[in-house]
Structure formats: C-alpha cells, structure tokens
Amino acid sequence: MKISQLEGKRVALWGWGREGRAAYAVLRARLPSLGLSLFCPASEVAAARAETQGVLDVRGEPSAEALAAFEVVIKSPGISPYLPIALAAAEQGTCFIGGTALWFAEHADADGTVRDTICVTGTKGKSTTTALVAHLLRAAGHRTGLVGNIGLPLLEVLDPQPAPAYWAV
Structure with a gap:
C-alpha cells in the first residue's frame, strides 16, 4: 500500500x-x-x-x-x-x-519490483551481514543506505537526497 x-x-x-x-x-x-x-x-x-x-x-x-x-x-x-x-x-x-x-x-517499480535493495532476514547474524553488505558496496564505490534495525528506520529515509544507489536492509 x-x-x-x-x-x-x-x-x-x-x-x-x-x-x-x-x-x-x-x-x-x-x-x-x-x-x-x-x-x-x-x-x-x-x-x-x-x-x-x-x-x-x-x-x-x-x-x-x-x-x-x-x-x-x-x-x-x-x-x-x-x-x-x-x-x-x-x-x-x-x-x-x-x-x-x-x-x-514507495520504492517499487510499476510491476511491484524493488530494485537495488538487498534485504537480510533470519534469526541470527542479520545486523552483521547487513553491515558487511553495506561495507562491501561502499568499498566498491557505491552510495549505500544502511537501514532497518541496524541503521535508521526505513521511513526516516523515504526520500533521501541524494538517493543511494543501493540499500542494505
């Protein structure tokens, strides 16, 4: 919605x-x-x-x-x-x-697909894995947003300027 x-x-x-x-x-x-x-x-x-x-x-x-x-x-x-x-x-x-x-x-394409977003779920290791993903993307030169329970709440970064190329959630 x-x-x-x-x-x-x-x-x-x-x-x-x-x-x-x-x-x-x-x-x-x-x-x-x-x-x-x-x-x-x-x-x-x-x-x-x-x-x-x-x-x-x-x-x-x-x-x-x-x-x-x-x-x-x-x-x-x-x-x-x-x-x-x-x-x-x-x-x-x-x-x-x-x-x-x-x-x-808000971030979905017309077909409902959310691109350039890597989501980590599970029971153990989510924060570590998400932080590592964001670190690797940044080390590769990509502007990356780190959000969720490890970073900012998603709605606090609904329309950041400039927008990240990738999101690690």
Whole structure:
C-alpha cells in the first residue's frame, strides 16, 4: 500500500517508539490533512500529546473494538500482528501494515519490483551481514543506505537526497 492510498481512510498508528514517530512524520508531511490516531502505553500518552501539540488523537492502549474502528493500522515492528486484539480487528476488516511495507511500496517499480535493495532476514547474524553488505558496496564505490534495525528506520529515509544507489536492509 502506497502512502497516497491512505488518503481519506481512517488510519491509526500503534506504537510511539522511533518507528511510530517516523510514520507520523511521513504521514504529516505527505498527507497533512489526514486524521490520525495513536495507540500507545499509558506511560507515553502525555509525552505523545505534548510532542504532537494536540494534532494527534492519542488514545492509550487499544482494544480489539478500538482497532477495528480503523481501516488501516500502521504498527511498530515490536507489536505482534498475532495478538488476540489484532486478530479480532483484522477479522473485522482492519488492515495492519508496518513502516517497512510502506517504504517498499514507495520504492517499487510499476510491476511491484524493488530494485537495488538487498534485504537480510533470519534469526541470527542479520545486523552483521547487513553491515558487511553495506561495507562491501561502499568499498566498491557505491552510495549505500544502511537501514532497518541496524541503521535508521526505513521511513526516516523515504526520500533521501541524494538517493543511494543501493540499500542494505
């Protein structure tokens, strides 16, 4: 789903860490009139309200019913989509996506292919392998973006100038 496809939808953020803040910043910049709500722990509510100067509807911890009121929920990576409240909301039609999915949608060609991006997944060694890939690309003279949990959140580097020739994710 591209960011532009969120226009006119009921959208919430779930999580107010670095990834949630990055999603908020991108949505505010690209879709300034989009109404947004935030679900976060009670301990973060006051800070989120202050940080967003009352522009963001900060709601605290969600329930399944509260999540189901939204068409799209952009969740932070540490929040499992398999939580009972997320599953119940998904059964009601709520679409759960993350910042990574938004980034890839923005970088995809017309056919959906993301080129010049090397993604490392797995259980052990992701950070080391990704750092090595970025190092090798840079040593070969390529401008390379190092992003993900080892570098910057993907949405913080949605449109960098100048753009890297390669991405190590």
